[in-house]
Amino acid sequence: MLEISGVTAGYGRTRVLHDVSIEIPTGKAVSVMGHNGAGKTTLLRVATGLIPVMSGRVRIDGEDVTRLPPSKRVARGLGYVPQGQLSFPQMTTLENLQLVAKRGSDIDEVFDLFPVLKELLGRRAGLLSGGQRQQLAIARTLLTKPRLLVLDEPTEGIQPNIVADIERVIIDLTRRGDLSVLLVEQHVGFALRSTSSYYVLKAGRIAVSGDGGDVADELVREAMAI
Structure with a gap:
């Protein structure tokens, strides 16, 4: 579904990503982890078209979209939920x-995923809790019918019960087989439980990658150790 191949990118003359390659297959959820400053946000901006690449390619369903703006990528099935519970x-x-x-x-379909929203229909979004606004942000993006859902640290500042709800939704959506998920996250346990494979960025490079499981947890935590 999404292929980022040999991408080097950054800001001005500063390179943040160095020859990074990741792949999100159709119907699979893939997590990208790393500490602040590792290059996760830059990678998302490359994927969504918010910044240009210095070298490398970005493909959606095999089509080269490296030079396409965000609106054209959305038209090709990309849905983006940025950090910060936006509403x-x-x-x-x-x-x-x-x-x-x-x-x-x-x-009605998003109420099946986030039942709490049905109880809050008349409430202003600014009066919702952070977790409720995050659920609303994800639900709103899902209503655009994306084939690739990009989530930027959806658990940041969110209470544990809603983190569990978001984890369940990611798993349910990818089990259907027609939606891919790119999850950028620092919460290791949540990321590994929600996705089938992972990448860890360190100083703008892929430090380790693989599939989920107990061994993965050890490898990820070791790669993210300061």
């Missing part, structure tokens, strides 16, 4: 969802 705070939960829903039945 339209003066609008209600329902109005936030209606902004992107094509049909009322689509909104």
Whole structure:
């Protein structure tokens, strides 16, 4: 689904990523982990088209999208949930969802994933808890019918019960087989439970990669050790 091949990227003359390659297969969830400053945000900006690459290629379903802007990548099935539980705070939960829903039945589908939102339809998004706003942000992006869902640290500042809900949703969505997920995360346990394979970035390079499991947990924690 998404291939990032030999990408070097950064800001001005400063290189942040160095010859990085990752792959997110169709219907699979893949996590990218690393400490602050490891290059995770830059990698997401490359994937979504927010910054250009210095070298390398980005492909979606085999099509070279390296030079395409974010809007063109969205048209090809990319959905992006940025860090920070973003919403339209003066609008209600329902109005936030209606902004992107094509049909009322689509909104009902996200209630199956995030039942709590159905109880909050009339409440302004700015009055929701951080965890509720995060669920709203993910639900709103899912209403655009993406084939690749990009999540930037969805557990940051979120209470444990909602972290568990987001983990369940990622697993449920990828089990259906038609949605791929790129998860950028620092919470090692959550990332490994939610995804089938992982990459760890360190100083802008892939330090270790592999599949999930107990051995993976050890390798990841060792790679992320200061």
